Amino acid sequence: MSKLLITGATGFLGGAVLARALSDASIESILLLVRADSANEGVARIKNNLANFGCSEVLLSKINENNILLGDLAYSENFLNDERLSSVTHVINSAAVASFGDNALIWKVNVEGTLKFVKRMADVSGLVRFVHVGTAMSCVPEAGTLVTESMARKPEEEHLVQYTWSKSTIEQLMMEHCPQLPLVIARPSIVVGHSEEGCRPSSSIFWVFRMALMLGKFMCSMEDKIDVIPVDYCAEALLLLARRSELTEKVYHISAGDAGSTQFVEIDRAMASALNQNPIYATYQQVDYSELVRNRRNFKEIYGPCNERLMLRAMRLYGEFSMLNVRFSNKKLLDLGMSPPPRFVDYISRCVETTRDFSIPELMKVDFK
Numbered sequence: 001m002s003k004l005l006i007t008g009a010t011g012f013l014g015g016a017v018l019a020r021a022l023s024d025a026s027i028e029s030i031l032l033l034v035r036a037d038s039a040n041e042g043v044a045r046i047k048n049n050l051a052n053f054g055c056s057e058v059l060l061s062k063i064n065e066n067n068i069l070l071g072d073l074a075y076s077e078n079f080l081n082d083e084r085l086s087s088v089t090h091v092i093n094s095a096a097v098a099s100f101g102d103n104a105l106i107w108k109v110n111v112e113g114t115l116k117f118v119k120r121m122a123d124v125s126g127l128v129r130f131v132h133v134g135t136a137m138s139c140v141p142e143a144g145t146l147v148t149e150s151m152a153r154k155p156e157e158e159h160l161v162q163y164t165w166s167k168s169t170i171e172q173l174m175m176e177h178c179p180q181l182p183l184v185i186a187r188p189s190i191v192v193g194h195s196e197e198g199c200r201p202s203s204s205i206f207w208v209f210r211m212a213l214m215l216g217k218f219m220c221s222m223e224d225k226i227d228v229i230p231v232d233y234c235a236e237a238l239l240l241l242a243r244r245s246e247l248t249e250k251v252y253h254i255s256a257g258d259a260g261s262t263q264f265v266e267i268d269r270a271m272a273s274a275l276n277q278n279p280i281y282a283t284y285q286q287v288d289y290s291e292l293v294r295n296r297r298n299f300k301e302i303y304g305p306c307n308e309r310l311m312l313r314a315m316r317l318y319g320e321f322s323m324l325n326v327r328f329s330n331k332k333l334l335d336l337g338m339s340p341p342p343r344f345v346d347y348i349s350r351c352v353e354t355t356r357d358f359s360i361p362e363l364m365k366v367d368f369k
Contacts, residue, residue, distance in 0.1 A: 002026075002128075004242070005088045007033040007073070007117075008095030010045045012202040013133065013191060016235035017092055018046070019053040022062055026243060031084055032063075033095065035072045039065035052201040053194065053232075073113035074105055080120045089126055090242050093117070094133040098204075100161050100317060101368040110166035115173050122178040129182050131242045136187040136227070136253055138168040141326040146258050148329045149187065149251040151175070160320055184241050188234045189227040189255035189328045195342050198350030199363075201231060206351050207363035208318045209267055211311075214302055214360070215295065217285040219319030222265040227256045227327045228344040237338055249332050255341075257330035262344045264322075270345040274352035289316050306361040314364060 004021060008014030009032045021027055036042035046068075047060050071079030073095050093114070097106045121130060140154035141147045153172060159165040171185055192205045199206050212218035237254040241247065256262070265281055272279040285291075292315050296308045303311065334340065355363055 002028045002089040003031070003087055004029070005031045005033070005069075005085070005091045007091075007093045008133075010034060010049050011094065011098075012204060013188070013231055013234060013238075014092075014094040015049040015053055015201060016194070016231040017094060017238055019050055019055050019059070020232070020235045020239055022050075022055070022059045024239065030067055031069050031088060032067050033069045033071050033073075033079070036068070036070055039068040039070065042068035042070060049201075052197065054197050054200075073109045073117060076113040076116040076120075080116065085120060086124055087126065088121070088124060089128045091121055091127070091130045092133070092238050092242055093131065094238070096133070096163075096167070098163060099367065099369050100163060102162070103369065106162050106166050110163070111170050111173065114170050115177065118174050118178055118181060122181040127182055129184060129242050131184050131186055131238055132171070132174065133238065134167045134171055134185050134187045135164055136189045136255060136328045137164045137321075138171065138187065140164070141324060141328075143324045143326065146327050146329055147253075149249070149253055149332065151251065160317060183250065184247055185251045186238055186241055187251060187253050187255075187328070189229055189253065191231050191234050192228045192344065193230055193347060193351040194232050195230040195347045196232065196350065198347070198352075198354035200354045202366055203355055203358070203363040204366050205318075206355060207360050207367075208314070208322075209271065210355070210363070211303070211314070211360050212322075213268060213271060213280055215292075216280050216283060217287045217291065217295075218315075218322065219287065219289060219292070220264060220322035220325070221286050222268065222281055222284055223263060224322065224325040225261040225263050225327060226267075226322065226325075226344075227261045229254060229256055229260075229341045230344075230347060233341040237333060240336060240338055244336060247336075252333050252336075253328040253330050254333060255328035255330045256343065257334075257340070258327045260330075260340055260343050261327045266345050267348065270348045271352060274349040289319060292316075292319070303360045306359075310364075310368065311361075314368070
């Protein structure tokens with residue numbers, strides 16, 4: 001790679017990409033799209049985020065005002081005339097509103113603003129690769145299956161949340177409006193924690209496992225599997241897709257695959273070990289949502305001060321995801337030479353340790369912003 005543009009570098013996945021990219025000698029320069037009032041503020045936001053990924057002072061010192069492209073995908077027209085965009089050779093587009101709540105910006109950023117940005121980059125004559133970060137869930141997988149990559153779409157009403165619908169939509173629009181774009185679509189599965197830093201970079205989704213185990217009941221079976229990868233593995237795969245000169249496929253899963261996916265019973269044992277507690281497997285109850293509703297009066301006793309309605313909404317949403325029992329094939333990525341990811345249970349103790357002092361309501365804010 002020569003001149004890399006990263007969007008979303010103040011976030012979870014984009015921050016992990018930047019943390020890895022700073023050590024990549026093949027990258028001549030890095031440009032970062034950042035929401036800020038000044039380049040100096042942009043540098044500060046980037047460095048504050050990188051600190052959560054364990055970056056050394058030497059790496060942090062590589063970031064200065066020249067790396068900052070001030071802008072926001074919600075108002076992409078405000079930065080698209082920056083002349084530096086015309087010299088970019090590689091893009092990793094990880095910026096998105098990744099909320100599972102009803103955020104009005106989801107469509108404005110993930111679809112409308114992103115499409116304007118993509119159209120601008122499609123006109124850059126020296127652009128070699130545009131890696132767009134989607135989500136494996138955008139295909140609305142059938143329960144109990146090993147899912148392979150496909151561009152087939154499901155109607156909006158089949159999507160559990162607007163986020164996955166927006167990701168499915170922008171993939172189609174990029175293909176239709178910018179056929180000349182050197183596009184590769186990366187679809188991560190469920191990204192939870194960092195293999196070394198645990199949940200220090202973000203508590204996203206990890207709190208769901210804690211929430212269910214604390215309650216002792218949930219909508220999935222303990223024998224069901226879930227496809228989880230750490231954010232640093234995902235970042236390494238994105239950089240691989242960006243730097244690889246020839247790719248035969250348009251879409252790649254970044255996932256644990258069938259072999260690396262983890263049963264909930266394994267998660268129970270690993271988390272209990274990290275907390276010095278007994279696993280709940282013997283007493284765990286698989287229930288439907290109505291049973292969770294009946295338990296709402298106990299939420300404050302179990303989780304501390306919380307919004308019962310928001311807790312129930314989270315349980316319903318993530319409960320439906322947990323029951324899917326899907327795995328996403330990672331064969332195409334592994335065929336490129338990418339190593340298999342660490343399994344969730346291999347680093348779950350780090351996630352436990354870095355969230356030990358936080359309540360469930362505090363941890364879940366990142367996914368319902």
